[in-house]
Every structure is written in structure tokens, then in C-alpha cells.
Amino acid sequence: MLVKVFTLLLSFSYVISDGQVRQMVTSYNPGCQTQKCPECSPGVVYVQAKGDNDILHYVVSALGGPPTALVIKTNRPKERYQLNINCKMMASKNDTERKAAITLPSGLKKIYSYGVVFSRLFQYNDTADKADITAYNINSTKWRVYDFTEFEWQDITTWSSNNLIVMKVKTSGEVMDAAFYNESLVLQFHMFDHSDRSKELPHLLYDADSTQFDFTLQDIDTGNYSSARWGLETVLLGSDKKTTGMHIETKKSIDDEYTPGVFEMSNWLTRPGNEANGGYLQWKPVCYLKPGRARSVATKVDYTNLASTSDVNVDTFLQSSIMYSYFPDIMSVSRSATNFTFGLESDGGFTKTNFTSWTAQLGFGAPPEDKVSSLVVGVISAGLGLPVILIMFGGLFVIIKKKTSKEGYTDLDTDRSNIQ
């Protein structure tokens, strides 16, 4: 009963939505005459999110291998606010064509652009069960490296809808003994036109300037690895000079009401110090080992220190991705890489459930922050206020009573018959 009332109260506090609303237009395989387009396989999704003063252009695709989301923020002209995107040119073998596949028409001015590229998956056999990816030498036999440029993806139009873009793997290529097939890797982007909190754990707060993605690994044959764990190599890019240093900021919070048991939030900022005009990747250090997300199946998400992309040799993957079609001069833009790792000491690893799902958020501007809900403030002030009032009035009452009775102990003495 109490729980019900409590959760009911809580559900009220969820209904907070403000901020701007965007108008969304989704198109598939721009530049191709039909929605299904074999020449652009595995397909490109282009979403325009029109606000009052600006437009966010999302281009999401696994063309070339590495799944990528590119976001371009532009002004909002009276007309012609579509990007010039040609997916056939993006898929072209010709470098000159590829370089010119995404351009801005005159009148559309770029305010900022940023994006995320997933370059590789690392599987390691965590025999020490410390869930620390850095503890193993990359040249040892404890590793399998899955390079996304080798992957084949299912057609993006098959599963996607207006505000959900879904990328599913087809195979991981013969080289890597086809450990991945069909749904064993799913990456989906939720597009938002307003502010709210996600219905799914970890209940991240989103706004009209952000998109959330779920990264899911499942049913993967880990062969002879007794305790397989994963690392996801991720690159964040921003349209600044490459000297602009990116930074991951981790904030602790006393408030875990939205994500039970999680007291941290991390923001990977493309423009630290100028967040309001930069991009971010935001996540809570939690992922889930079963499809029914709950605290009982939660485990940790960690990350390795940010590295320069050239140091960890991922620049070639960036060039294979669709980023190259927008940033032809990709070597000169700001970018850095990290490995997100999943799992915690003695949680059984990926092998135990053969499932891991993680949600994070890519967005523009100051990253959303959790605020202590009014429920907490209300209960605390009522709970502490009531006794204080009671003590004050009660104390007053007692003092007055003592003052008015002439002899201090009269009451007690007449009460003597009850002493035990």
C-alpha cells in the first residue's frame, strides 16, 4: 500500500516537461529515388529537427562499417533548409564523390557540428574477474577484436520508424568466424522533439536537442572464453580545431531516484568550458544484463582515459565512416576516443546472461542534470517540520502549565498512588 502511494506520488513528479519543441522530418536514403536503395546499402537516415531559431540535422548510418551519428546545427532560413545529402555518393568508391556527399546549401549556415563513431568492439577473457580492460596486454591471447569495417549491416530502413532509427548487424564477416548474426548487435537511436525523461531505465532526462541510443549485445558465441567481457571503442568528434581538448566530467549526485543505485553521471564534452555551445555524450555508469531492465540485473559501465585517435589507430575507421563525407578534412577536426567497458567484479560477466544493454545520450548544449524531485523536498519538510512545530507549541504549553501551578511538585505528589 505504502509503496503504491509512494510510486504514485513519484509518477507525478515525472511529469515535468518544458523547453522547446522541435518539428521532426525523417527521410530515408536521401539522393536515392526510392526509399529502399540497394546502392546505398545498408542505408542512411536523415532527420531534420526544426526549432524556432535553428535546425538540428541528424545523419545516422552504418555505411562503410562503423555505425555513426552526425549532428549539424544550422540556422533556420525561410526556405531551402535541407542539407544536400546524396547517399549514393556516400557509398561511392570514389574518394572525391564521397568527400562531397554531405554539403550545406547556400543560406544554411553551420553553427556547430559533432558526432559519434563506434569503431571497434573488444572482447576479452576476464580470467582475473576484475572487469578492468586495461589489465590485459592487447597482444595476449585473451583478446578478440571486432572491427566494424568488416561488419555487414541489415538495411536500416527495415526496422526504423520516424523517431527510432535501428541498426542491426547481419554478420561480422567470415574473418571473425561469424560470431555476430542478425540481432546479436543492435544500436538504436531515439529521436526527440521535446523534453522529458526516458520511460526506460536508466531514465535519462532528454530534451529537444538530444538523442538517446541503446547499445545491445546478445546471443554471441564467446567460444572458449570462460568469462567474456566487452569494450566498445567510441570516438566523439566536434567541428573545432584538433587542438581543442575534449574532457570527460563525472559528477556525483546524492539523488538516485531516477536510476536506483546509481549516484554518478558522466558528460563527455566536446567544448569543455563552453558547454552551452558544444556537443556532449552523456551516460550513467550502468548497463543491464537482461532485457527486462531492473536494478537487480544492473552492472557497471566504465571508461578508459580519453586518447587521441591517432594514438589508438582509429583514424582509418573514421575515414571509412560517413563522417568523412561531411568532414573531408577529418584529420584536422577535434576528436578523441575511449573504450566503454561493461561489467563489475564478480557479476558473472557477459557470459552469464549473454546479454548487455547500455543507454547513453548525444546532444547539444549544456547536458541535462537531474534535480531532486519535489517529492523529496515535500516529505522532508513535512516530516521534519511537524515535530518541530509540535515541540515548540508543546514546550510552550508545558512551560505555561508549570508557571501557573504554584507548587512545582503538586502534580507529582497527588499522583503518588500510581507509583510502581
Added chain:
Amino acid sequence: MTDSQSEKKPLLGAVNEGDDGEEEVLEGCGGTMACNPHRPLHRYLVLAIMCFLSFGSYFCYDNPAALQDTMIKALDISESTFMGFYSWYSWPNVILCFFGGFLIDRVFGVRMGAIIFSLFVTAGQVLFAAGALVNHVWLMNVGRFVFGIGGESLCVAQNTYAVKWFQGKELNMVFGLQLSFSRVGSTVNMNIMQPIYQWITGFGFKNDYTDLGVVLMIGAIMCVFSLFCALALSFFDKRADRILKRAAVTSDEQIRITDVKDFPLTFWLLSIICVGYYVAVFPFIGLGLVFFEMKWGFEPSLANNVNSLVYIISAVASPVFGFLIDRTGRNIFWVILGTVCTIGCHALLAFTFLNPYVGMSCMGLAYSILASALWPIASQIVRNSQLGTAYGIMQAIQNLGLAVIAIAAGAIVDSSGYLILEVFFLACLCVALIAAVMLYLVDASRGGKLNRSAKERKRLAALKEEEEEEKKLLD
């Protein structure tokens, strides 16, 4: 003299040493300090036995927790089946220990009651062990059920004994000491069961569950020991009754179960404090481990240390605070102090990242204060002839609260996280605090009997004694 006074007379007889002319002449050991019921030393020796009365039950209560992994493996049971061993103990006691207390007052008397409930405890543990020996989980559940019937009611008997022997003397300290012994019992269990199990496996029984059964049988020895304590207490109590002329509750006084409705408001306020406070401490400790791991990033072993701080500190501090409370009186102020401190501790844990060692240590101290000050108050509200029923009710309400809140707390964490859980506990504590303040006000308006300082109590006791003397002279 009114009726109610004559009821109390026997017990007051114990307070006023040697107020009767015809004294029984004590010979041999009976005349020495240690064996003479008139002497404090004798009282303290009886206290020692009293403390061990429920040692066996506390020791065996947490046998499953001490052997959790072993038990799950040896019996090949699931986590929820394992938790069932605790549910079979606790749920029936939501009601049964109320009847246990009533039976002590009405039918058995405290001496017989303690013996009977000790027998239940012993039988329950033996059944539990037998169930493990033959690998039948249902038999083990039956064992825990029987054990529970005994265990909780035995606590009621222990409290009643404590009041009978120490009212008007060191009652607060005695309650503190009993609390500390309950902690010692479960701590000893936690630390020695695993080594004993290892030792037993060395004998090479065929099955793991046989090993387990043998270990639990060894646990039953503690229950037998407590049974002996119950017998010894019964002997000393009877002897003291005879020597000190404390008559047993007279049969003309009818104790009915419906008397409960005539319990004063102050008693119910006391019960509210009891349940509001305890539910904010014990279910929290049950969920604390993961909380410390997640919020402060503690290693599991460190988190476990922090989590057990409350138990360890209360084991040491509660007799000390009990002693202090005996010296100062003013129990309600102590209760309010304990509750306010616990609110502070929960607030620290909920709203700051301050090392939880601080919050948990303070909570251990606050809990000691509260537990030593709270339970003796009941003995001043309710007539001694109904004390068993009263403690039974408090215990039953507390058990109900703990059982319900433990489930609710788990659900709250899963749906809304630890901050909301802490807020929930704070709300419970605020209810306890409001009840405590109400208790003070209600009591103050009726003359402030419960919150007297030790000095006033002494003065009034002396006054009363004088009056009785006068009366005797007049007769």
C-alpha cells in the same frame, strides 16, 4: 488500599528490602552475599543467567545467514527458498508473540513460560537440524516455525523477568545489557559457524547436507544451554519469591485478552515509537551493503564492515547508556534524543557523501540510547500483571512493521532508489519523533510520571515507603 495497589504490593515488596518482620533465616550459602536475594550481588548473578536465557535463540536465529552459501550449495536450494527460512520465523510472530505474552500473564507465569518457550526454541532448532540431516526442506521450515514461536515469546519472557527483578533499580542498564547480549549471540554465530562447518567436513560424511545437519545440531547445544538457564532462573525466582515474600499474581485477578483495549494512550504511543524507529534501522541495515558499495564505491568487505557497525557499537554502548539513563531518569528525553540523532544519521547518509563510518557509528550510539530507554518505559505504564501481554504486543507490532517494511523497502529501492528509501526512513523516524513528543506532552499533562528524573523517583519511592510504614503502624 485500592485493588490496584494490592496487586502491586508483591513487587514493591521486592523493592523494599526487609519490610516484613518474620524473615526466613537463610543458612549455608543462602546467607552469603551471592545467594541472598536481599543482596544486589545475588541480583547481578541472576542477571548473568537472564542474559544467557535468550542467547541460544539469538545464536541460532542467524545460523542460516552465517552459512548462507554453504546452505544453498549443500541443500541445492534457491535464494528465495533460503530466504524462506527467515519468513517462516518472522511472519507467524507478527501474531504469535502477542499470544505468547498473554499466555505468560494468564496461564504459565513467567517461570513456566520461559521454560516452555525455551523448549520450543530447542525443539525447533533440533527439527531444523534434522531437516538438514535428511535433506528435507519442509522439515527445516517446520523447524524454523517452531523455533520462531519460542524465540520471540522467549524475548517477552526475558523482558518480564528483567522488570520483575530490576524495576526501580538498574532496569535501563539491564535492558541495555540484554540488547548487547543478543548482538553478542548473533556475532558469535556469524564468526564461528563457518569454521565449525569446515571442521565437520573433515570427518568425511558422505553428503554435504549431513555436514550441515551436524553443524546445526551443534547450534542446538546453545539452545539446550539456554534451556538450563530458564530452569535455573525458575529456581532462583521461586526462591526469591518465597524469601522476599513476592506473591505470585493472585488468581482472583482475572487477566483477559480484552484488557488490551484499556491500555492507556501512552502505551500505544510507545508502540508507535517502537515500530517507527526499528523499521528505520533494521531494514536499512538489510539493504545497506549495496548502498555503501554504490554510493561510496566501497569494496564489498569494507561495505560489510560499515554495515555491521550499528550492531558492534550497540553491543558495547547499550549497557553504558542504560547505566547513564538509570542515573539520570528522564527516559522520554533519552528516547527523543535517540530518535533525533538517528534522523541526523540518516540525513547524513542520504544527503551527503560524508564517509558512512560517521553516520553508522552515530546510529549505533543512538540505537543503544533508544533501546535502553524505550523498553523500560512500558513497565511504568502497564501493571506488572499485564506486562507480558504489553511486551508481547510491542514485539508483535514491531515484527509486523519489520516484515512489511522490509518488503516495502526492497520495492522502493528497486523503483525509486536509495534517496527515496532514505526519505521514507526519515519519514518513519519523524512519525516516531512525533509520537515521542506526544508521549512527553500527554505524560506531562498527567503529571510527568514517565519522564521523572532519577532523583524525583528516589524521593517518591522513599515517600511511598514511609507511607506504608505508617499504614502498618496504624493497622
